[in-house]
Amino acid sequence: MSEEIKKDNYSADNIQVLEGLEAVRKRPAMYIGDVGVKGLHHLVYEVVDNSIDEALAGHCDTIGVWINEDNSITVRDNGRGIPTAMHTKEKKSALEVVMTVLHAGGKFDKDTYKVSGGLHGVGVSCVNALSIHLRATVRRDGKVFEQEYSIGKPLYDVKVIGESNETGTEVTFKPDNTIFDSTEYNYDTLAARMRELAFLNKGITITLTDRRQIDENGNNYAVKFYSEGGLREFAQYLDRNREPLISDVIYFEGEREGIPVEVSLTYNTSYTENIQAYVNNINTHEGGTHLSGFRRGLTNTLKKYATDSGMLAKEKIEIDGDDFREGLTAVVSVKVAEPQFEGQTKTKLGNREVTAPVSQAVSEMLSAYLEEHPNEARIIVDKVILAARARHAARKAREMVQRKNVLTGSGLPGKLADCSEKDPAACEIYFVEGDSAGGTAKQGRDRHFQAIMPLRGKILNVEKAMQHKIFENEEIKNIYTALGVRIGTEEDSKALNLEKLRYHKIIIMCDADVDGSHIETLILTFFFRYMKELIENGYIYIATPPLYQVKKGNKSEYAWNEDMRDRLISELRGNGSESSVNVQRYKGLGEMNAEQLWETTMNPESRTLRQVTIENAAECDQIFSMLMGDDVPPRREFIERNAKYAKIDI
Numbered sequence: 201m202s203e204e205i206k207k208d209n210y211s212a213d214n215i216q217v218l219e220g221l222e223a224v225r226k227r228p229a230m231y232i233g234d235v236g237v238k239g240l241h242h243l244v245y246e247v248v249d250n251s252i253d254e255a256l257a258g259h260c261d262t263i264g265v266w267i268n269e270d271n272s273i274t275v276r277d278n279g280r281g282i283p284t285a286m287h288t289k290e291k292k293s294a295l296e297v298v299m300t301v302l303h304a305g306g307k308f309d310k311d312t313y314k315v316s317g318g319l320h321g322v323g324v325s326c327v328n329a330l331s332i333h334l335r336a337t338v339r340r341d342g343k344v345f346e347q348e349y350s351i352g353k354p355l356y357d358v359k360v361i362g363e364s365n366e367t368g369t370e371v372t373f374k375p376d377n378t379i380f381d382s383t384e385y386n387y388d389t390l391a392a393r394m395r396e397l398a399f400l401n402k403g404i405t406i407t408l409t410d411r412r413q414i415d416e417n418g419n420n421y422a423v424k425f426y427s428e429g430g431l432r433e434f435a436q437y438l439d440r441n442r443e444p445l446i447s448d449v450i451y452f453e454g455e456r457e458g459i460p461v462e463v464s465l466t467y468n469t470s471y472t473e474n475i476q477a478y479v480n481n482i483n484t485h486e487g488g489t490h491l492s493g494f495r496r497g498l499t500n501t502l503k504k505y506a507t508d509s510g511m512l513a514k515e516k517i518e519i520d521g522d523d524f525r526e527g528l529t530a531v532v533s534v535k536v537a538e539p540q541f542e543g544q545t546k547t548k549l550g551n552r553e554v555t556a557p558v559s560q561a562v563s564e565m566l567s568a569y570l571e572e573h574p575n576e577a578r579i580i581v582d583k584v585i586l587a588a589r590a591r592h593a594a595r596k597a598r599e600m601v602q603r604k605n606v607l608t609g610s611g612l613p614g615k616l617a618d619c620s621e622k623d624p625a626a627c628e629i630y631f632v633e634g635d636s637a638g639g640t641a642k643q644g645r646d647r648h649f650q651a652i653m654p655l656r657g658k659i660l661n662v663e664k665a666m667q668h669k670i671f672e673n674e675e676i677k678n679i680y681t682a683l684g685v686r687i688g689t690e691e692d693s694k695a696l697n698l699e700k701l702r703y704h705k706i707i708i709m710c711d712a713d714v715d716g717s718h719i720e721t722l723i724l725t726f727f728f729r730y731m732k733e734l735i736e737n738g739y740i741y742i743a744t745p746p747l748y749q750v751k752k753g754n755k756s757e758y759a760w761n762e763d764m765r766d767r768l769i770s771e772l773r774g775n776g777s778e779s780s781v782n783v784q785r786y787k788g789l790g791e792m793n794a795e796q797l798w799e800t801t802m803n804p805e806s807r808t809l810r811q812v813t814i815e816n817a818a819e820c821d822q823i824f825s826m827l828m829g830d831d832v833p834p835r836r837e838f839i840e841r842n843a844k845y846a847k848i849d850i
């Protein structure tokens with residue numbers, strides 16, 4: 201009789217498991233964010249997170265990640281190996297439970313401090329549910345255990361396939377192409393995340409190998425990340441294309457009020473502030489209590505030092521929080537047992553108990569540094585004073601812009617051809633390179649919902665300019681006023697009033713040549729530094745005009761790359777008829793007439809827009825500083841490496 205009951209429970213459990221995994225397949229976005237490129241890469245992070253946890257528990261120091269030839273992924277660690285013994289309640293191997301039961305991962309090892317399970321932290325069973333095939337191999341107790349699954353369902357019971365004196369876990373999964381928009385992994389995206397993880401978790405070796413790509417020596421693309429210095433080295437990496445203001449990185453690592461805190465900061469000669477804040481290895485770009493703690497510690501300590509040293513005595517202007525952060529690069533990382541994530545993208549830490557420990561850590565490390573390094577302290581305070589003066593000049597410039605807007609009634613720039621629709625969600629604005637293409641776009645557009653604003657040539661490089669120069673710049677003032685967003689107020693200079701945004705699609709339309717991509721990058725740099733919320737909310741797009749028109753008689757088609765062009769040529773030639781096919785290379789938008797521009801680039805029915813997203817905030821900062829900075833060799837290397845991605849697949 202007891203046998204009967206157990207059997208019933210067993211099958212009931214099984215049904216629950218299948219229902220759980222079915223829920224993941226029905227609403228994958230709820231579990232992994234989305235089913236686009238981001239979600240696809242999240243699968244890898246989810247699996248790696250488990251190995252990182254094992255490493256943080258002190259049982260593993262090496263993690264390997266492979267992109268296999270078929271775009272499946274292998275993650276292997278040298279930890280203890282997921283337990284394989286029979287789970288008494290579930291009546292199956294613990295390995296099977298971890299792989300098939302939602303959120304089962306952490307239940308086996310309560311003593312271990314888990315830092316994954318943060319933002320998505322959905323567990324490896326989600327990855328399993330979303331994979332057409334997954335193989336788990338565990339080495340422990342002298343044996344090699346294995347189980348395979350398809351869309352989360354075990355293909356057989358856990359079995360022993362060999363012997364080994366190593367220990368560890370290895371997972372190979374192939375994402376289900378009926379779930380994901382694309383199943384092609386991007387090496388650079390994964391490399392950026394693995395680099396970040398290595399900095400955030402010093403002492404762990406993480407390797408990434410791309411079995412799809414072979415370099416000139418016949419080897420697979422491969423990279424090894426290892427950081428001895430942790431966040432100290434992370435800050436140096438972020439600033440590697442900037443000129444240092446002080447040669448040191450100020451660093452703290454320790455526990456305050458039971459919360460592990462690691463902080464590093466340094467100053468460079470630029471005018472941008474770059475603070476990357478992490479909770480449980482997740483980049484919290486909306487900030488939160490740990491970031492407030494950092495700011496409080498920094499401002500209080502520097503203010504006290506500057507006042508006590510007498511350096512502020514002659515200054516008539518008030519110094520405020522922003523002034524302490526010009527040219528600052530910092531990384532903050534805390535580990536929180538039960539993080540509360542808030543905000544629009546759930547990347548803002550809400551736990552109030554985290555502010556004080558971070559603030560204390562920053563105060564301690566910074567006051568010690570300032571006391572011991574009077575020369576550097578003076579250099580930093582001088583820069584702060586300079587920033588305060590520049591801010592006052594910038595405020596005057598801003599007030600001028602705002603006053604001018606009041607005077608001109610509508611306040612809209614003269615160069616803007618607005619649309620008639622008023623609902624921002626339905627409105628688009630095209631920022632177009634040059635007046636001539638702007639004119640064509642005005643003729644070609646649907647004026648009901650499409651606004652056009654031509655931009656004159658190259659806009660200001662905001663990476664190199666001081667704030668007041670930026671707000672005095674005519675093109676930049678026009679961008680602000682056309683979009684309807686306010687230039688930040690004193691107190692919170694970087695927050696945009698998004699509710700006033702007049703268009704929910706902001707489209708950059710440039711020529712498909714070198715100058716065009718330079719202008720595109722300048723505009724994107726501006727959005728990234730001064731209107732990041734627009735990118736984070738998915739409002740920024742890049743238009744993709746065609747490169748070729750292939751014509752025969754009255755038939756004409758467009759091509760966006762060489763392959764497409766050649767295919768069209770042979771299609772239009774047909775069988776046997778002569779080479780009366782005419783190919784036109786578009787160098788600029790201006791070479792298309794209004795109708796062609798509409799048809800290829802602006803008509804929502806037929807155009808391709810590329811949405812701009814931030815996949816990795818720290819990497820993004822580094823790339824912009826490199827692209828827009830003074831150092832040429834790293835820029836050339838980056839452009840050569842990424843040229844192949846500039847082509848668009850349709």
Ligand code: 0RA
Nearest residue numbers: 250251254279280281282308309369
């Ligand atoms: C729970 C208990 C034990 C190991 C793990 C989880 C574990 C999970 C993963 C996931 C990827 N790699 C992993 N490595 C280990 C071990 C308990 C014990 O041996 O006493």
